[in-house]
Amino acid sequence: MDLESKVNVIKEGALExxxxxxxxxxxxxxxxxxYIGYEPSGKVHLGHAITVKKMMALQKAGVKVKILLADLHAYLNGKGSLEDIKKVSEYNKNCFLALGLSEETEFVMGSSFQTNPDYTILVYQLALSTTLTRAKRSMAQITRDAEDHQVAEVIYPLMQVVDMLFLEVDLAVGGMEQRKIHMLARDNLPRLGYPAPVCIHTPLLHGTDGSEKMSSSKENFIAIDDEPEVIRKKVKKCYCPAGELEGNPVLEMAEHFIFSDRETILIQRPEKFGGDLNLNQPELLQMYGSGDLHPLDLKNAVADHLVKILEPVRRHLSSVD
Structure with a gap:
């Protein structure tokens, strides 16, 4: 694969x-x-799967991929005891492999290097050059909602920046909620004498309730190992206003998991409601936006496709239980 082909593969589907x-x-x-870091907490869901697909694209372009299972980050973000978080880490690893990451993927536990004295010194050095306001702002979309914020919230982004040094990464990947932390790294690592990483940002998937981000802590997610009947039930309850294209999680699922791998979506309808449709993405958006496609027909079609797409994932995970 030549250089521009690699660039195109990496940029496809990324916001920036x-x-x-x-x-x-x-x-x-x-x-x-x-590299990309994941807090080992809760279920792995479709929001995670968007970033995993990007890591798979990087592997296709010949890039070495490291997955940080950020157990200490999860602990600082109030996701449970370290013992419980470590148990979830193995589940996370199996999920990411089930989604299609290569067996050559390197999985690294955060606690395997984040208590190293050299690591701690770098966190202190970064703390001297980072304002409290910027550290707090960088965590706005990552931490749990709280009236009284914890000191841990400003340690978290500093650690994430130093992670990039210890993992020796050239490219940092994350959803758009990671952007402020990535920019913190790009601004501050050169001041410490280290190169800035290239940052690749993927879209955020809205929660099934229509909220800004799919999250296991908010119970507004579709897990990659949900059973078919659970997927159908969750999609049926999804926020999906008639004619609304923006912030519609059902249309986003179609974009990221159906149209990313095929040109059309099959929508099955009784003849009295117009019969079956086979639509490409522009046709789907036009028809739904004009009100000519009922939300329930869209939901049923997306649910059917997701059930088929996630079948190999469920099969893989059941084989490692």
């Missing part, structure tokens, strides 16, 4: 790459390493 020129420079290296 900071910056494309730097990405080209990195890809000219003999080896290129990308």
């Amino acid at each position: 790459v900071v910056t494309p020129d730097e990405l080209r420079e990195k890809l000219n290296q003999e080896t290129v390493t990308a």
Whole structure:
């Protein structure tokens, strides 16, 4: 695969790459390493799957992928005891492999290096050059809602920046909620004498309740190992206003998990309601936006497709139970 083909594979479906020129420079290296961090907490859901698909695209482009199972980050974010978090980490790893990551993917536990004295010194150095306001702002979309915030919330982003050094990454990947932390890394790592990572940001998937982000803690998610009847039930209850295209999680699921791999979606309807449809994405958006497609017909079609798409995932996970 030539350079521009690699760039196109990596950029496809991403909201932004900071910056494309730097990405080209990195890809000219003999080896290129990308990382993403996940807090091991709760179920792995479709929101996670968007970023996993991006890591798979990076592997297709010949990039080495490291997955940080950020157990100490999860602990700082109030996701449970360290013992419970470590148990969830193995489940997370199996889920990511089930979604299609290569067996060559390197999984790293945060606690395996984040108590290293050299790591701690770098966190202190970064603390000296980061304002409290910026550290808090960078966590706005990541931490739990609370009236009285914890000191842990400002340690978290500093650790995430130093993670990039210890994992020796060239590319940092995350959803748009990670953008402020990534920009913190790009601004501050050069001040400490280290190169800034290229940052790749993917879209956030709205929750099934229509809220800004799908989250296991908010119970507004579809897990990648949900049974078919559970998927259908959750999609049927999804926020999906008639004629509404923006912020519609059902249309987003179609975009990221159906149209990403096929050109059309089959919508089965009784003849008295117009019969079956086979629509590409522009046709679907036009028809739904005009009110000519009922929300329930859209939901049933997306649920049927998701059940089929996630069948290999369920099968893989059942084999490792």
